[in-house]
Amino acid sequence: MTTPLKRMALYAALAAGAFVSVFPYLLVVLTALKTRRQLSTTEPWLPGLPPTTANLAEILGGDFPRFLANTVVMTVLLTLGQLVFTTFAAYAFARLRFRGRDVLFWLYVATMMVPSAVTVIPLFLIMRELEAVNTWYGLLAPYILGTPYGIFLMRQFFKSLPGGLEEAARIDGAGPLTVLFRILLPLCRPAIGTLAIITVISSWNSFLWPLIITSGDETKVVTVAISALKVGIGVDRGLMMAGGLIALAPMVAIFIFFQKYIVRSVVLTGLK
Amino acid sequence: MLTPRIRWAASLAGAAVLTLTACGSGGSDSASGGKVTLTYRLWDEQQKAGYEKVMAAFEKANPSIDVKIELLPYDQYWTKLTADAVAGTAPDVFWMTPTQFPEYVTKGVLSPVQVDTAKYHKTVAEAFAYQGKQYGMPKDWGIVGLLYNKDLFKKAGVEMPDTLTWKPDGSGTFLETARKLTADEAGKHPGDPGFDPAKVKTYGFLSWNHYQTQWMNWVSSNGGKLLDQPFGKYTFNDDAGVQALQFGVDLVNKHHVSPPATRTNPPTGKATDMFKAGEVAMFPANNALLPFVVPDAAFEVGVVPMPEGPAGRAVNLNGLAEAVYAKSKHPEQAQKLAAYLGTEEPQKLMADEGYAFPALNGLAQGYVDHWAKTAKLDVSAFVKEAEGTTFPLPVTTGFTGFETKLNQIFNEMYLGRLTPKQAADQAVTEGNATVR
Numbered sequence: 001m002t003t004p005l006k007r008m009a010l011y012a013a014l015a016a017g018a019f020v021s022v023f024p025y026l027l028v029v030l031t032a033l034k035t036r037r038q039l040s041t042t043e044p045w046l047p048g049l050p051p052t053t054a055n056l057a058e059i060l061g062g063d064f065p066r067f068l069a070n071t072v073v074m075t076v077l078l079t080l081g082q083l084v085f086t087t088f089a090a091y092a093f094a095r096l097r098f099r100g101r102d103v104l105f106w107l108y109v110a111t112m113m114v115p116s117a118v119t120v121i122p123l124f125l126i127m128r129e130l131e132a133v134n135t136w137y138g139l140l141a142p143y144i145l146g147t148p149y150g151i152f153l154m155r156q157f158f159k160s161l162p163g164g165l166e167e168a169a170r171i172d173g174a175g176p177l178t179v180l181f182r183i184l185l186p187l188c189r190p191a192i193g194t195l196a197i198i199t200v201i202s203s204w205n206s207f208l209w210p211l212i213i214t215s216g217d218e219t220k221v222v223t224v225a226i227s228a229l230k231v232g233i234g235v236d237r238g239l240m241m242a243g244g245l246i247a248l249a250p251m252v253a254i255f256i257f258f259q260k261y262i263v264r265s266v267v268l269t270g271l272k
Numbered sequence: 273m274l275t276p277r278i279r280w281a282a283s284l285a286g287a288a289v290l291t292l293t294a295c296g297s298g299g300s301d302s303a304s305g306g307k308v309t310l311t312y313r314l315w316d317e318q319q320k321a322g323y324e325k326v327m328a329a330f331e332k333a334n335p336s337i338d339v340k341i342e343l344l345p346y347d348q349y350w351t352k353l354t355a356d357a358v359a360g361t362a363p364d365v366f367w368m369t370p371t372q373f374p375e376y377v378t379k380g381v382l383s384p385v386q387v388d389t390a391k392y393h394k395t396v397a398e399a400f401a402y403q404g405k406q407y408g409m410p411k412d413w414g415i416v417g418l419l420y421n422k423d424l425f426k427k428a429g430v431e432m433p434d435t436l437t438w439k440p441d442g443s444g445t446f447l448e449t450a451r452k453l454t455a456d457e458a459g460k461h462p463g464d465p466g467f468d469p470a471k472v473k474t475y476g477f478l479s480w481n482h483y484q485t486q487w488m489n490w491v492s493s494n495g496g497k498l499l500d501q502p503f504g505k506y507t508f509n510d511d512a513g514v515q516a517l518q519f520g521v522d523l524v525n526k527h528h529v530s531p532p533a534t535r536t537n538p539p540t541g542k543a544t545d546m547f548k549a550g551e552v553a554m555f556p557a558n559n560a561l562l563p564f565v566v567p568d569a570a571f572e573v574g575v576v577p578m579p580e581g582p583a584g585r586a587v588n589l590n591g592l593a594e595a596v597y598a599k600s601k602h603p604e605q606a607q608k609l610a611a612y613l614g615t616e617e618p619q620k621l622m623a624d625e626g627y628a629f630p631a632l633n634g635l636a637q638g639y640v641d642h643w644a645k646t647a648k649l650d651v652s653a654f655v656k657e658a659e660g661t662t663f664p665l666p667v668t669t670g671f672t673g674f675e676t677k678l679n680q681i682f683n684e685m686y687l688g689r690l691t692p693k694q695a696a697d698q699a700v701t702e703g704n705a706t707v708r
Contacts, residue, residue, distance in 0.1 A: 036567045036568040037567070037568060037569070037570050039568065040545065040548035040549050040568045040569065040570065041549065041550075041570045121355075124355065124359065125359065128359045128360075128361060133359070133361050134361075211345075211348055211352070212352065212355065215313070215342045215344060215352070215363075216340060216342055217342075217343075224345065227345040227347065227348070228315075228317055228343055228344065228345040229317055229345075230345060230346060230347060231315060231316045231317055231318065231346050232315060232316070232346040232560075233414075233558060233560045233561050233564065234544070234560075234561055234563070234564030234565075235564070236564065
C-alpha cells in the first residue's frame with residue numbers, strides 16, 4: 001500500500017540522493033566556466049557570470065588533445081583485446097571439457113580478490129625486466145589479454161544459453177570455433193555490449209597504472225595529464241576542471257545512451 | 273603430459289614475451305648514431321614551457337645530445353622517483369628539494385656535481401651539501417614574504433608600517449596593525465568593548481598550521497633553531513621555539529586577529545582561498561604562490577617583508593637543485609647538462625620570464641621586472657629579504673615521513689588542544705625518532 005505520504009518521502013530521499021550524485025559534476029561544469037577572479041569571489045555552487053570558455057580554450061590549445069588521443073588509442077586497444085580474449089577464455093571455461101577446468105577458472109576468478117594496487121609493484125618490476133617501462137607495451141600488456149571480471153561475466157552468459165543449440169550444431173558437423181562464431185556469439189550480443197562498455201569506462205578512467213608505467217608525453221593519458229596540472233604549491237582549478245569536463249563528456253554520453261547495458265552487467269554478475 | 277592445446281597456448285605466451293622484449297629494448301636511453309638522449313624530469317607544468325626553450329638552446333650547443341623533458345604530477349613525483357631509483361630507471365637529471373634531498377643522497381641515488389658555490393645563493397647551495405660535496409646544481413629559490421590586500425588596508429584607513437615587528441609578549445607594530453584590520457560585523461576591533469570573536473567579518477592576519485610560511489619563520493626570527501645542524505636532530509622545543517609557537521597560536525586563540533584553526537588546518541583548510549576571497553588582510557606566502565593568487569584576486573595585492581622578531585628577520589628560503597642520477601647511463605652528458613643549467617643563460621631566461629628567482633646571484637631583477645610589467649606588482653621585498661637572514665626547511669633524513677605526523681600534532685596545537693610546549697616536545701620526540 002502506498003500512501004501519498006510514503007510516496008513523498010520516497011521522492012524526497014531519491015531527490016537528495018540524485019543531488020548528492022550530481023553535485024560534483026555540477027561543480028566541475030561551473031568551475032570550468034569561471035574566470036579565476038570569479039572563482040575566488042563567487043560561491044562554488046553558483047555560476048560565474050558571464051561564463052567564460054577561456055579555460056577550455058587554454059587547455060585545448062596545449063598538449064591536451066594529444067593526451068586525449070592517447071587515451072582513445074589505449075581505450076580502443078584494451079577494449080578490443082578484452083572482447084577477443086575474454087570471449088575465447090569464457091567459451092573454454094563454459095563449454096569445453098578439459099581436466100582442471102573449474103579449478104583453473106576459480107583460481108583465475110579468485111585473483112579478483114586481490115586489489116589491483118597490490119599488484120602494481122610486481123607488475124612494474126616485471127615490465128622493467130621486459131624493458132617495457134615507459135612504452136605502449138608496458139601500458140597495455142597487463143590488461144589487454146582480458147580481465148577475470150570480463151571472463152566471469154561472459155562465462156555466466158554462455159552458461160545461461162541452452163546446450164541444445166550447440167549440440168544441434170555439432171550434429172550438423174560444426175567444430176568449436178564454428179559453434180562459437182556462428183551460434184553463440186550472435187546470441188551473446190547483449191553481454192558483449194555490456195562488457196565493451198564496462199571496459200571502455202574502466203580503461204578511460206584508469207590512472208594508477210598509466211601513472212606508474214609511463215612518464216613521457218608519447219604515452220601520457222588524460223587522467224595523468226589532469227593530475228599534472230596540480231603543481232607543488234598551487235593549482236589553477238578552472239584549468240583542471242576544464243580538463244575534467246573534457247574527459248568526462250564522452251563517459252557521460254556513454255552512460256546516458258547505454259544505461260541499460262550497464263545495469264544489466266550488475267544484474268548478470270552481481271558485481272559492480 | 274601436455275595436451276596439444278596447452279602446448280599451443282604456452283608457445284603463444286612465449287612469443288608474446290619475446291615480442292614485448294624486442295620492442296621494449298628500443299627504449300629512450302639507447303644511443304643511435306652517436307646521439308645520446310637524456311631524460312630531464314620536473315613537476316611544474318608552467319615551468320616546462322620555459323625549460324623547453326632552455327633545452328632547445330642546450331641541444332643547439334651540444335648537437336650530440338637530445339633532452340627529453342618529462343612532466344610528472346607533483347603529488348606522485350616522489351613516489352615515482354623512489355620507484356624509479358629502486359628499479360634503476362630514474363631520469364638522468366631531475367629536480368630536487370632540500371627536504372627530499374637527505375633521503376636520496378644517503379641512499380646513493382645522487383651523483384656529486386661540480387659547483388662554484390660562491391656564485392649561488394648561500395642558503396640554496398648549503399642545502400644540497402653532504403659530507404663536503406655538492407649534490408645538486410642550484411636552480412632557483414622561492415622565499416616567504418607578506419602578501420597583503422591593499423583594498424582592505426585602504427578601507428580600514430590603515431597604512432602599512434615601514435617595518436613590521438613582533439615580540440612574544442604581543443608588543444610591536446605587527447599585531448597592532450593586524451588588530452586594526454580585524455573587524456566584526458558591528459565594525460569593532462579586538463580589544464574594543466563588545467568585540468565578538470565569533471562574528472568576525474575580516475581578519476587582519478592568517479596564522480595557520482603551515483610550517484614553511486608560518487611557525488618556522490616565527491621560531492627562527494625569535495632566535496630558535498629548527499635543527500642543531502644539517503642532517504642532525506630537531507631542536508624547536510627550546511624556550512625560543514616554544515615562545516614563538518605560542519605567538520602563532522595566540523594570534524588565533526587569544527588576539528583573535530586570525531581565523532580559527534577549524535577553518536585553516538591542513539589538509540582541508542582553505543587559508544589561501546580565504547585570502548583570495550578578500551576575507552584576510554595579511555597572508556604570508558612563498559613567491560611561487562603569486563601565479564595562483566594575483567590573477568585570482570579581485571583586489572590589489574601588495575608584498576612587504578615578513579615581520580622582524582626579537583632576533584631580527586629570518587625567513588624561509590626554499591631552494592631547488594638540478595640533481596644528477598648516480599646510475600645515469602650517460603654520466604658525462606648528464607653532468608654537462610647540469611653544469612649548463614647552472615649558467616647564466618638558462619637561469620636568466622627562467623628569471624626574466626617570471627618563473628622563479630634564479631639561484632645564480634645577480635639575476636633576481638629579471639623576476640622583479642617581469643612582475644612589475646605583467647601584473648603591476650612590486651615584488652622587490654622578496655629580494656630584500658633574500659639578502660638578509662634566511663634559513664632552509666629541515667635538511668635531515670626522515671623529514672618527508674615525519675611531515676604528516678608533525679602537521680597532525682600542530683593541528684591540535686592550533687586548535688588549542690595541546691599547549692605549544694606539549695606539541696613541540698611531542699613533535700621533536702617523534703621527529704628525532706625518524707632521523708637516521
